Amino acid sequence: MLQLMQQYIPGFTGKPVSYRNYHAYQTMERLYVIIPARTEQDSYYELAAITAYMQENGFPRIAQPMITTEGQIITVYENTPYLVVEMPPPYPVRLGAHGAELAAFHELGAACPFAPDTLSSYGKWSELWTARLAQGEKLYAEIYQKRPLTHGERFFIDTFPYVIGRSELAIQYVNESNGEFRFTEADQATTVFMKYQSELKETYVLPHQIIYDHPARDLAEYVRIAFGKEEEGDIKEFLPAYMQARPLSVFGMRLLYGRLIMPLHIFNQMEQGLTGTAGAAYETLIMQQHTYEQRLAGLFQYMQVDTRSLEIPVLENYL
Incomplete structure (x- = not known):
């Protein structure tokens, strides 16, 4: 080295x-x-x-x-x-409320005069998810024909149709949300992370996970992890703090919700394998989905948003 x-x-x-x-x-x-x-x-x-x-x-x-x-x-x-x-050289760090820190990070990134091209995923979620789903369906078809099956593979065959259904629903929701006209300057692309996991709480930020996308991406991935860890109290502080510093438009709220409908955490685990420890982790995530969806149903309550008055579609309108 x-x-x-x-x-x-x-x-x-x-x-x-x-x-x-x-x-x-x-x-x-x-x-x-x-x-x-x-x-x-x-x-x-x-x-x-x-x-x-x-x-x-x-x-x-x-x-x-x-x-x-x-x-x-x-x-x-x-x-x-x-x-x-x-x-960077060491210096005293005084971090404020986590949600407000992330809002400031997004605000600064959005002000950058340089607009990246290859680094951007803005507006490409449906395309990327469709490709990822196609890969999952290919794997499903291959394993469906396989004999004998391991326990992990059999569990995958039994449960992946559910993942397909949720993925198609998320793609539909985001596609419809792209027609939403209630947007603001806060909806422009900015610096976000591939999969935000509280990097801003660290003293220093490594840049290799930074891309350009809608700020709802970071919010969704942080909330996704919190749902899995049963840290709803954190979400109740994190989301309002962000919203107070940098309010989300209705378009932004819909993207946040749509990204959380998409079971990306299941795809991430599935792609690591379906046997042994990886297969057990996939099975655990599937078994936790009922609780995950219950928490997702309360998302807008955490955000202190009235979906009826704002006419924001929620899952019950699709199922």
């Missing part, structure tokens, strides 16, 4: 350390973190422009992707592409 770092800083020397399970190097002045790359170089160049803007305009806690001496942002080392980020 030292040879990799020397492609960014000639003659680099530093102490090898670990940071959040990533290889890293510590010098007297800075910490450098080496992260496996997940996408093409163009996306990371866009990411570097965005993180530079955010560092300079009110969010210094985000690490900055580095460029090699040859102008490359991704380096291949032992057949694996890597992104190297430079951590």
Whole structure:
């Protein structure tokens, strides 16, 4: 890994350390973190422009992707592409209410004058979900023909039709929501995370999970995790704090709700396998879905939103 770092800083020397399970190097002045790359170089160049803007305009806690001496942002080392980020210097951190912190992060990201292309998933949810569902249906068809079946595979065959139904419902809901005319400036694309898991509570933010999308994405993924952990009390504080700082439009509320209808957490687990520990985790998520949907039914109550007066469609109108 030292040879990799020397492609960014000639003659680099530093102490090898670990940071959040990533290889890293510590010098007297800075910490450098080496992260496996997940996408093409163009996306990371866009990411570097965005993180530079955010560092300079009110969010210094985000690490900055580095460029090699040859102008490359991704380096291949032992057949694996890597992104190297430079951590910001230590400074006192005073975090406010979590929801308000996320709202400020979204506000700053939306103000960035640089609009990314390859890094954006804005308006593509239905397309991405349809492709993901197709992959799941292909797997279902393959396993359906298989004999003998493991317990995990048999459970998958019995339950995946439910996942198909919820996915189709979510796709329909989001497609219809795209015709919603009650939107505001807060609905423009901004900096969000692939799957938000309270990263803003950390002292520093690693940028490799940042993309461009609707801010409802972060809200939905945080709420999804809270539903699974039975942390409804946290949601009751988190969502109103966000809404007070950066109110969601009706369009934004519908996207939030539609994303939570989509069982992405089940797809994530399913794609890790259907046997052994992975299969047991898939089965657990399926068994928890009844409780998940009960909590989802109370989403707008947590947000202190009257769906009837705002004419926001809810699941009972579709089932």
